[in-house]
Every structure is written in structure tokens, then in C-alpha cells.
Amino acid sequence: MRFTSETLSDGVRERLFTLGEIPGVLWTPEGAAGTRPLIVMGHGGGQHKKAPGVVVRARRFVTECAFAVAAVDVPGHGDRPKDEEYDRIATEIRARVDAGEDPAPLIAVFQALVARQTVPEWRAVLDAVQDLEYVGAGPVGYWGVSLGCGLGVPFVAAEPRVRAAVLGLGGATASAEAATRVTVPVEFLLQWDDERVPRAQGLALFDAFASAEKTLHANPGRHGEIPAYELDSTLRFFARHLGCTG
């Protein structure tokens, strides 16, 4: 793990790093020392590790609960080289949407392919970040919607250190099988008028989680319009399951 830059602002320390070929970012409270909960965040399709939706949440996790937060670029995104195979499939998904066809089966194939790479990558990042004295081996949470849900469900299913997950904007075709292996508490965000994930697909994915505690939060609006009050709820969900020392 190699740190390449560091900035401080409003009580949050941000360190960019690379782990092998994986570019990442770690946010922690200024002056943090000792073990704390860690949130791993997965960004959306076409976004990157410092997309605004990731950063705004990460900063609140740090400032309000003193969590550490890590995010990395998904292959083909952010500071990573383009991947021709991924690009070809992404182009084909857009073509199917434009043609009025159901893109869900191809999205499922795509996300399963990428997850075969991201699950071990994210586990390696978890190992490296938890080795830092000011992060340590505390409880881990996962946050990710849309592509961050499609890649997050197999990650949460595979990684026993994850104790709670906020997921959403994903569908059953892509993720129901892995969801049956998720047993930790889940808060699942569904947009009632999602133009990309049919409502029944989202409801069926919520249904598929094996978790004894799972809660569905559905709100009116399109794919990108999760209301601001859900971030308050996300914070309380992680605070309840991981402990909040902010």
C-alpha cells in the first residue's frame, strides 16, 4: 500500500493510495488513533472513488461517527485504464436500452464478471487498511447502490468482516443469487420510479436477502434521486450496528 497524497479539511484527513494496480482513497478523522469501524464504499457505474455521492457520505461517516472510510476505483473507472471487454459489454447494454429491450440479463453477466475481480480486490484493500494503526480491525460496513450494489452484494456475501450493509438501486436478475448468502443487517434503498431497475426487480432483490434484519426504504423519484434524509438514516443504521463514537 503506497500513499500518494494527503489533504486535511474540516476535520477529515484524506489520503490517496494505490494497492498494486488499485487506486483508492481513505478518509479518517483528523488526528485519529486506534481501532474504529470502517465503511467500504462502492461507487456507481461510470463514476469513480471520489464521485460527489461517495464523498458527501464519506465525510459525514467520518465527522459524525469517527468511522474510517475507504473507496477504490472499479476496473475501467476513475484512474484505472479502460478495459476493452467491459467497454464492449457496457456499449451493448446501452444499445439494448435504446432498442427498448430488457438489459437486466446482460447487466447481470457484466456485474458477475466485474465482481470476480472486485471481490478479491476489495478484500485485499480491507486487509491493507485494517493494518493501519488508526483504522485497525474494527467492525466493517459496506455502502453501495446501483453498480455499487451489483458489486457489493457478492462482496458482502463473501466477506465475513462486513457486519452491516446499505445497498440499493439493484435488481434480482443480477444479484438475487448472491443475496441469498447475505445474512448481516441490510438497509435497502429503492427508488419507486426507477427508470433503470424495474420496481418488481428491486422488491424481489430485497426479498432475496437471507438477513433476519433487513429494512426496505422506498421513495418516489428516479434512479439518481435518493432523498437527502436517507443519508441521515444510513448514518443511524451504521451507528446502530457498528457503534458510533463521534
Add this chain to the structure above:
Amino acid sequence: MRFTSETLSDGVRERLFTLGEIPGVLWTPEGAAGTRPLIVMGHGGGQHKKAPGVVVRARRFVTECAFAVAAVDVPGHGDRPKDEEYDRIATEIRARVDAGEDPAPLIAVFQALVARQTVPEWRAVLDAVQDLEYVGAGPVGYWGVSLGCGLGVPFVAAEPRVRAAVLGLGGATASAEAATRVTVPVEFLLQWDDERVPRAQGLALFDAFASAEKTLHANPGRHGEIPAYELDSTLRFFARHLGCTG
């Protein structure tokens, strides 16, 4: 409005009253003076104004947000005389459930019949309670699930003083028509394994509300098993829309 008893415990003043033939209860903070938000609560079928699920919520509304809270017995419930017509329909509903038939159409008839009585009753209670100096004409919220949803939806639709409502455990057959006239923010509670309200009925009722802000919270479990953390969410929902001075 005639007050018949008063008790004080742990900072909460509880006054029993009758308004005409309606027995009610009013909870306010000990020593309250001046205008404050008021929550009207509707109890479930077979319950009454001081059912445990009502009291535990009312006390938290009072102690954490300094709200006033009023609940009254629905006709045929609590301290009110039995109503032969209501009893006959309730018996028929149980018979249909036992016979494996869909009780939803008869429940809809029953709740519409009772609501013709409770909507004007609750509005009269609102008038009387808001006349008290230590309640006043502040913003009003409504809380009610199950029968409290079936009677609450037409009340919220009819009463412009209500600014926000927590509803749930109800279905579209009984309440969708009135729900199309509800425009205030709604938090809707749905039990994913509700043995009394089919999941599709609950989802269709959430869909029917005309509110620009509405949020569905669905959790695993049966009709009576709303998880405790939803009360925390209810408090924050009312605090956001009515103001919390606790």
C-alpha cells in the same frame, strides 16, 4: 370537553376526557405552556386509546419532542358501548378469514362505515384539544396503523390541519381511493410477511398516496411485529415535519 382524571409520571401529564360521547386521553409534557405540535393517534382493531402500542409511542412523542398527543376510543372499542352493526361485520370478517376467503372487500366496507363516524369525531377532538392554552393551534401529525390506517387515511385526506402522517399495515382495497387525496408527507410501514394484509395490497396503497414526499419502510415479520427501530424513525419523521422542541 370534560376532564375526568389526571396523572403525572416521568414528566408526562395524562388527562382522561370525554367530548360528548367520545372517551379520550391527552398526553402533554409536565408543566407545558403555550402552543406545540399535536399528534393524533388512531388505535388498532380490538384495541383502545391506551393500548400499549399507543402509550409507548405517545410517551416518547411527549418526552423527546414536547409534543401533545391525543387518542380516543373508536366506536365499539375501549370505554364505548358495543355497536351491534360493527360487531356483526367484524364477526363476518373473521368467518371469511377462517373460510380462507379474501376479507379485504368487507374490511373496506367496514372501515368506510366507521370512518363516516370517526372523521367528524376526530376533527371535533382536534378543535377541542387545540383550544387548550398548553396545546394551541400548532402543526398536527397523525399516527395510525392497521385499523388506525384504515380510519386514518380518510381523516388525513379530510383534515387540512394534518401536516404529516405515519400510516401502515393497511391495503389498497380499503384505502387507495382516499389515499389519492392525501398530499402531506407520509411514512408508510409495511410488514413484509403480514398475514392479514397481502404484500401487494400494502405496496399498492403506498403507491396510491398523492404525496410528493412519501417513504415506504418495509421490514420482515408479521402484522404485529413492527421493529422497535421504526419508532425512532417515526420520531425523526415528525420532528422533521412538525418541529421538535424536546
